[in-house]
Amino acid sequence: MNRIISESNITIEGQEFTGNLSARMSHPDGRPYHTFRTYTLLVDGSNVTFKKCVFSNTAGPGETLGQAIALYLDGDDIKLFDCVLKGHQDTLFLAPLPEKEFEKDGFLGPKQFTERTRRKYYFENCLIEGGVDFVFGGGECVFKHCEFRSVEAGYVFAPSTPKGQEVGFYCEDCSFTHSDDVKEESTYLGRPWREYARVTLKNCFLGDHIKKEGWHDWGKEGARVNSLFIEEGSHGPGAEGAMRPDWVRFS
Helix, strand or coil: CCEEECCCCEEEECCEEEECCCCCCECCCCCECCHHHCCCEEECCCCEEEECCEEEECCCCHHHHCCCCCEEECCCCEEEECCEEECCCCCEEECCCCCCCCCCCCCCCCCCCCCCCCCEEEEECCEEEEEEEEEEECCEEEEECCEEEEEEEEEEEEECCCCCCCCCEEEECCEEEECCCCCCCCEEEECCCCCCCEEEEECCEECCCECCCCECCCCCHHHHHHCEEEEECCECCCCCCCCCCCCCEEC
């Protein structure tokens, strides 16, 4: 069951939010749920802080069930401290949505027709689990001392940073780890959901599941020119012997 928090200027501590909806399930309206109706929790209030909370979507692997959002954020100045997010494909969505969908009903959900408003988020000491594109969206988000744990091979980030927005996802002193069944060199750090995607990693540990290429262009030639993927001070097995594409800044 979906839950929505629209209140602003509140702090929520020690709560657990659990759901199991997935994109390929049949909605009561006769259509599939699609991505943006699967959320366990949608937060569209502003100045909301979560502390020591757990957000889970237990639907299962994305390969068989498709997208399944645990936490959908669409309010400004939302902060999470010491929280855990669990899912597989599309665990965490950081609004806004892109301006246009690629396919019919691609944005079907509560925010399908709302104005695309710039949003800022902050995560500290959080664990985020997933498989394919498990942190995605157009928001501006800072992650500090967070762990991104891959529970299946895939992609960590899929940003859709709006054109003209300088910052997308910024990760500092974070770690990229994996569950035991995820193989070496099976996972990309990210790929551009839209061609102006922005991701920066600063002083992050990369596990051995990270591919030497690091980043994928998702077949978008424009992304090679317009996206901005930056790594500064990456270390660990996923950074050793790196062979990043020439359109990625790696130092």
